[in-house]
Amino acid sequence: MDHFPANWGRPRNDAIDLYATHLLHPRPNNRAKDAFADSVQRTQQPIVTGTSVLAIKFKDGIMMAADNLASYGSLARFKDVQRLQAFGDYTVIGASGDMSDFQFIQRLLDDIAVAEIAAQDGHDLGPVEIHEYMSQVMYGRRSKLDPLWNSLIIGGFKDGKRFLSYVDLLGTTYTASTIATGYGGYIAQPLLRKAVEGYEDVLTAEQARKILEDSMRVLFYRDARSLNKYQLATITAAGVQISDSLHLETSWDFAEGIRGYGAQTQ
Amino acid sequence: MTSIGTGYDLSASTYSPDGRIFQVEYANKAVENSGTAIGLRVKDGVVLAVEKFVHSKLLVPGANRRVQTVDRHIGMATAGLLADGRSVSNRARDECANIRNSFREQPTVKYISDRLALYAQMYTLYSSVRPFGISTILAGVDKTGPSLYVVEPSGVCLGYHGAAIGKGRQLAKTELEKLKLSELTTREAAMEAARIIYLVHDDNKEKEFELEMSWVCSETNGLHVPVPADLLAEAERKAKEALENFE
Numbered sequence: 001m002d003h004f005p006a007n008w009g010r011p012r013n014d015a016i017d018l019y020a021t022h023l024l025h026p027r028p029n030n031r032a033k034d035a036f037a038d039s040v041q042r043t044q045q046p047i048v049t050g051t052s053v054l055a056i057k058f059k060d061g062i063m064m065a066a067d068n069l070a071s072y073g074s075l076a077r078f079k080d081v082q083r084l085q086a087f088g089d090y091t092v093i094g095a096s097g098d099m100s101d102f103q104f105i106q107r108l109l110d111d112i113a114v115a116e117i118a119a120q121d122g123h124d125l126g127p128v129e130i131h132e133y134m135s136q137v138m139y140g141r142r143s144k145l146d147p148l149w150n151s152l153i154i155g156g157f158k159d160g161k162r163f164l165s166y167v168d169l170l171g172t173t174y175t176a177s178t179i180a181t182g183y184g185g186y187i188a189q190p191l192l193r194k195a196v197e198g199y200e201d202v203l204t205a206e207q208a209r210k211i212l213e214d215s216m217r218v219l220f221y222r223d224a225r226s227l228n229k230y231q232l233a234t235i236t237a238a239g240v241q242i243s244d245s246l247h248l249e250t251s252w253d254f255a256e257g258i259r260g261y262g263a264q265t266q
Numbered sequence: 267m268t269s270i271g272t273g274y275d276l277s278a279s280t281y282s283p284d285g286r287i288f289q290v291e292y293a294n295k296a297v298e299n300s301g302t303a304i305g306l307r308v309k310d311g312v313v314l315a316v317e318k319f320v321h322s323k324l325l326v327p328g329a330n331r332r333v334q335t336v337d338r339h340i341g342m343a344t345a346g347l348l349a350d351g352r353s354v355s356n357r358a359r360d361e362c363a364n365i366r367n368s369f370r371e372q373p374t375v376k377y378i379s380d381r382l383a384l385y386a387q388m389y390t391l392y393s394s395v396r397p398f399g400i401s402t403i404l405a406g407v408d409k410t411g412p413s414l415y416v417v418e419p420s421g422v423c424l425g426y427h428g429a430a431i432g433k434g435r436q437l438a439k440t441e442l443e444k445l446k447l448s449e450l451t452t453r454e455a456a457m458e459a460a461r462i463i464y465l466v467h468d469d470n471k472e473k474e475f476e477l478e479m480s481w482v483c484s485e486t487n488g489l490h491v492p493v494p495a496d497l498l499a500e501a502e503r504k505a506k507e508a509l510e511n512f513e
Contacts, residue, residue: 111363117489118335118359 127156139171387421
């Protein structure tokens with residue numbers, strides 16, 4: 001017995017009424033078969049991507065940098081994307097990888113932020129908790145073979161302690177005094193380590209800013225998916241501060257001297 | 267209680283011959299037994315205040331809150347069965363999450379109140395459930411400005427400038443009517459709210475009570491938060507003063 005009055009007196013399914021002469025509301029027993037019911041495809045690669053995020057410890061807290069580009073393949077598609085996102089009063093999350101997955105992550109975090117406010121228990125989430133949450137989410141998704149295609153850097157400062165950590169699409173996590181995702185892992189990380197390791201408690205905000213700016217410049221020279229427009233996030237005891245977009249000064253004079261490819265013959 | 271013994275009060279799905287639903291009226295009785303809760307909608311924000319009875323000295327101060335946060339910018343106060351209030355607030359939070367996930371925007375107080383009213387109304391339809399034993403004041407500041415709504419056990423939802431529910435609602439309503447609510451600032455409203463709660467409190471019946479107060483205004487960046495401790499203390503002090511002068 002069909003218990004839905006809307007179905008009574010109508011064709012049972014679309015195969016009988018090929019040209020849809022009857023208005024058929026989808027009902028449990030007549031809805032179209034899911035074309036993917038037998039084979040489901042999950043994310044196989046990121047689509048719109050952000051490149052490196054850099055982060056270092058310094059005397060007063062954490063400083064992070066990421067450019068404003070979201071690429072569509074090799075096309076520089078969106079040049080005003082913010083990839084450093086403040087979460088609560090203590091934490092910044094920087095994301096490289098798939099930007100839509102990052103937006104989804106921001107939704108997740110917004111939901112737990114509201115739940116946390118509603119609890120009114122006098123506690124709020126710091127960077128450590130957010131790192132733990134994100135690591136569980138990322139590992140959970142990869143275990144479903146449906147990963148969120150991001151490398152995330154979580155930087156924060158709470159209760160007098162600075163915190164800097166990494167989570168990626170496989171659920172891998174670590175903490176370090178310098179972290180770089182994506183191409184920055186190859187190009188910027190050695191520079192950051194050299195400049196920061198051993199000096200975490202000495203570096204001033206100005207020095208930290210200089211280190212990141214220089215690394216971002218090298219990345220812009222070397223990484224074809226990067227942009228000379230970037231933002232800095234500073235997380236200290238005073239809270240989170242994310243800068244407006246900054247412009248990288250670059251000089252391409254040396255290009256004239258390069259030989260071996262391009263238009264010049266000699 | 268003419269309804270008792272007639273058989274028409276056994277279920278919310280049965281009308282009495284004169285068209286009433288006694289189970290809903292009993293639910294209103296549960297509301298009337300609880301401490302007063304008031305809400306004020308003023309020029310630049312909203313204030314909620316609750317007279318929370320402390321029935322045991324062994325309770326931790328601040329326990330069993332009756333003012334709850336529903337979303338960043340929406341708060342609610344309940345009068346009636348405390349546990350029903352918790353359940354309804356969870357429902358309200360779900361509704362907010364639903365709106366945020368569907369439309370990426372902050373839900374309006376009106377929408378959430380309407381949804382809660384539909385929810386409450388569903389519990390007046392079936393013999394297998396009992397109506398909620400609470401009235402709810404929802405207050406917040408959204409894109410339409412400050413708003414204040416009351417949802418009753420019957421499923422009625424109405425907007426107000428000033429609302430009062432619970433034991434002392436009659437007196438509280440007359441006091442609210444004396445105020446020019448649309449001209450007050452939220453700070454002034456907080457003072458008035460404390461004064462009204464202290465005024466309607468009946469010392470002879472219930473000795474101990476805690477004043478719970480929260481607000482949403484520009485001072486809180488549009489967030490629903492408890493009124494800061496110093497302001498609360500000042501409001502309580504002035505309320506007690508006003509009470510002495512009154513008597």
